[in-house]
Amino acid sequence: MTRELTRRDALVALGSGAAIGTAGLLASESKGAGEAADSDVIGTVHAVAETVYPDEVTATRAFVRTYVDGQSQQRREAIAEATARLNEGAKRHTGQRFTALSEGDRTATLTRLGVGRVESNPDGSVPERIRYQLVNSTLYALFSSPLGSELVGIENPTGHPGGYKSLFRPPEGEQ
Amino acid sequence: MSGVDRRPVSGADVCVVGAGVAGGVVAAKLAAAGADVVVLESGERFDPDDRLAQMEQAIRPEHTDSEIWNMGGPRDRFSSSGDVEYALNERRVKGVGGTTLHWLGTTPRLHPRDFEMDSRYGVATDWPISYDDLRPYYAQAERELGIVGNDEGNGPPRTEPYPMDPFPATHADGMYADACEELDISMRPCPQARNTEPYDGRSQCVGYGTCIPVCPSGAKYSGDVHIGTAEERGAQVISRVTVEHLEHGTESVEAARYVTPDGTRYRQTAEQFVVAAGGVETPRLLLLSESSHYPDGLANTSGLVGRYFMEHPGVRTTARIDSETNPEPVRFLTRISEQFYEGADGPPGSILLKFGNPQPASPVEHALSGPDTSSLDGLGTALGGTEWGEDLLDGIDTETNTFWIGGNVEMLPDRTNRVTLDDGQTDEFGNPVPDVSFGVGSYATETAEEALAIQREILETAGAEVTRQTDPADPNYLSHHMGTTRMGADPSESVVNPQLRTHDVENLWCVSSSVFPTVGSANPTLTIAALALRASEFLTADL
Incomplete structure (x- = not known):
């Protein structure tokens, strides 16, 4: 059974989930304020997340939307631009938008576009930007939340405001 | 940003150069006393609403720490001509808040012996003030x-409790403690500027784990806290203006000449001028302010402006142990030892031991590290390196079996270690850059060797196998810039007097780690703040 990533998990990834009353919550809310991302953008980011996440976890649209809408306007525009380039590439190679593809074809499309072979770079080439804004951003959202990090045994990953006391737990089997 | 008013403020009583801890404390205290204060800061004002985005950058391997706080670049050019090839900009932040935006937050006090090195041991010099003089300002x-902490274990004398309880011990701390108990070495909770409870309107630590380079919750103190207080009290802060000259007559400074990002130059007049720009830019500004009155640099009749530069060499021993240490990422110090702080008539001199909190491998870093392009063969399966999907977590091992102990090492003042102007290279505004020239010296090297021997003994007693040690002759440096406008009672032997006013110029003050005559092995920021509080009282009396 896979674990489903929700809006709450995305709030965690944004650094505000467990830090009620901290500057973090205020910051994420204020930066995320304004026009919400286009539904097509969210759909494409969601499709990328479904492709690059391990099978043990499943991202919901709400998770993706919360993460994307929590970004600054500049970042949201960069994410939208990357989704446009990804859909253009998918149409060029398959005749369909990325979201319409099967998971296997999505992986193949990312591969054909070179996204797996390039350095992630927000200011780089099209595949480098897709890697940064879509692939690595969704992976960041996953692994800076406990649902992602717990896959490798970490309960309070770096970037997650789970409270300092949780950082002090001993290893399993130790007092 | 266009539209920002960077014109000088009229009627200022006090002009502070630098918006770090020292400048912030002075500005807040003088504003509270009713002074009209203007603060001129070379770096930018970072938006607190960007802290979470900065944290994402800090965690993601695509970015560097220097990007996050805009460190380095043409504004911050420097040269390094001594034995040590010095990375000045590696941890130095110019901005509203200064380097504390980026610091770890470790805040031990100096010890009484640091103020009496000549009297006690016949080395270096004494401070013109004692630990007891500074003690109430430390509190x-x-x-x-x-600051969080408690009175356990070989800290300097104190009568007041710490404002907050310390952080608990990590699992690794317990492993160190067993070995230290066997060796009769005392440990103590690390004093630090990181809240264990809500304090002064700021959050308790919520465990983001990105203290260096950025704390999104505000639980870690940074100098912008005091700048904010100063502004609430009416002080005005002008950011992104670089002071390039202090205009002066024989006995007083008349104006700070500064340049804006578009190259416009202004004069900020005031009654008093406080240079609070750290151990490199403070002497640089005095040297840049040469005149017919002061041909070797302002307030430099002693010839000592820029001399006696000191750092804290850092040495570390890393070891491997069979059992797991810390399962969660604690990215700050929780225990230190000041057992070896006192030294004797060394070398070895003072050592402050830091018990490291090992980190499990970061799943974000693993997942985002991207392809190993060096091994790509251009063939199909070959996304190369780290894959995604099912293969994403292959190869990541988060069990932590390492240990490390670090040490701050005392370095003595040496007249030949110095900051000068490099006339062969200019910053973006055409001013000569600072040249930092120093060697570590035999006293520090022998102290570093002793620190490494102690670290090895503790780790081996804990049952670990040492895998790596710093070369004591080539240590890491902790970006503590100190000593370059030293404090003293004798104008021929120092730049500022015990009040931190320059001997030569009646309305010019240096409030900075640059005034430290000696440095012990304690991180300097709490002492900077204590001296700033003390100097603020003398400044207030002069208004």
């Missing part, structure tokens, strides 16, 4: 910054 600084 005040601990309240102002919000």
Whole structure:
């Protein structure tokens, strides 16, 4: 059974989930304020997340939307631009938008576009930007939340405001 | 940004150069006393609403720490001509808040012996003030910054409790403690400016784990806290203006000449001028302000402006142990030892031991590290390196079996270690850059060797196998810039007097680690804040 990533998990990834009353919550809310991302953008980011996440976890649209809408306007525009380039590439190679593809074809499309072979770079080439804004951003959202990090045994990953006391737990089997 | 008013403020009583801890404390205190204060800061004002985005950058391997706080570049050019090839900009932040935006937050006090090195041991020099003189200001600084700690284990004398309880011990701390108990070595909770409870309107630590380079919750103190207080009290802060000359007559400074990002130059007049720009830019500004009155640099009749530069060499021993240490990422110090702080008539001199909190491998870093392009063969399966999907977590091992102990090492003042102007290279505004020239010296090297031997003994007693040690002759440096406008009672032997006013110029003050005559092995920021609080009282009396 896979674990489903929700809006709450995305709030965690944004650094505000467990830090009620901290500057973090205020910051994420204020930066995320304004026009919400286009539904097509969210759909494409969601499709990328479904492709690059391990099978043990499943991202919901709400998770993706919360993460994307929590970004600054500049970042949201960069994410939208990357989704446009990804859909253009998918149409060029398959005749369909990325979201319409099967998971296997999505992986193949990312591969054909070179996204797996390039350095992630927000200011780089099209595949480098897709890697940064879509692939690595969704992976960041996953692994800076406990649902992602717990896959490798970490309960309070770096970037997650789970409270300092949780950082002090001993290893399993130790007092 | 266009539209920002960077014109000088009329009628200022006090002009502070630098918006770090020292400048912030002075500005806040003088504004509270009713002074009209203007602060001129070379770096930018970072938006607190960007802290979470900065954290994402800090965690993601695509970015560097220097990007996050805009460190380095043409504004911050420097040269390094001594034995040590010095990375000045590696941890130095110019901005509203200064380097504390980026610091770890470790805040031990100096010890009484640091103020009496000549009297006690016949080395270096004495401070013109004693530990007891500074002691009430240390306590005040601990309240102002919000310091956690307790009285355990070989710290310097104190009568006041810390404002907050310390952090608990990590699992690794317990492993170190067993070995230290066997060796009769005392440990103590690390005093630090990181809240264990809500304090002064700021959050308790919520465990983001990105203290260096950025704390999104505000639980870690940074100098912008005091700048904010100063502004609430009416002080005006002008960011992104670089002071390039202090205009002066024989006995007083008349104006700070500064340049804006578009190259416009202004004069900020005031009654008093406080240079609070750290151990490199403070002497640089005095040297840049040469004149017919002061041909070797302003307030430099002694010839000592820029001399006696000191750092804290850092040495570390890393070891491997069979059992797991810390399962969660604690990215700050929780235990230190000041057992070896006192030294004797060394070398070895003072050592402050830091018990490291090992980190499990970061799943974000693993997942985002991208392809190993060096091994790509251009063939199909070959996304190369780290894949995604099912293969994403292959190869990641988060069990932590390492240990490390670090050490701050005392370095003595040496007249030949110095900051000068490099006339062969200019910054973006055409001014000569600072040249930092120093060697570590035999006293520090022998102290580093002793620190490494102690670290090895503790780790091996804990049952670990040492895998790596710093070369004591080539240590890491902790970006503590100190000593370059030293404090003293004798104008021929120092730049500022015990009040931190320059001997030569009646309305010019240096409030900075640059005034430290000696440095012990304690991180300097709490002492900077204590001295700033003390100097603020003398400044207030002069208004």
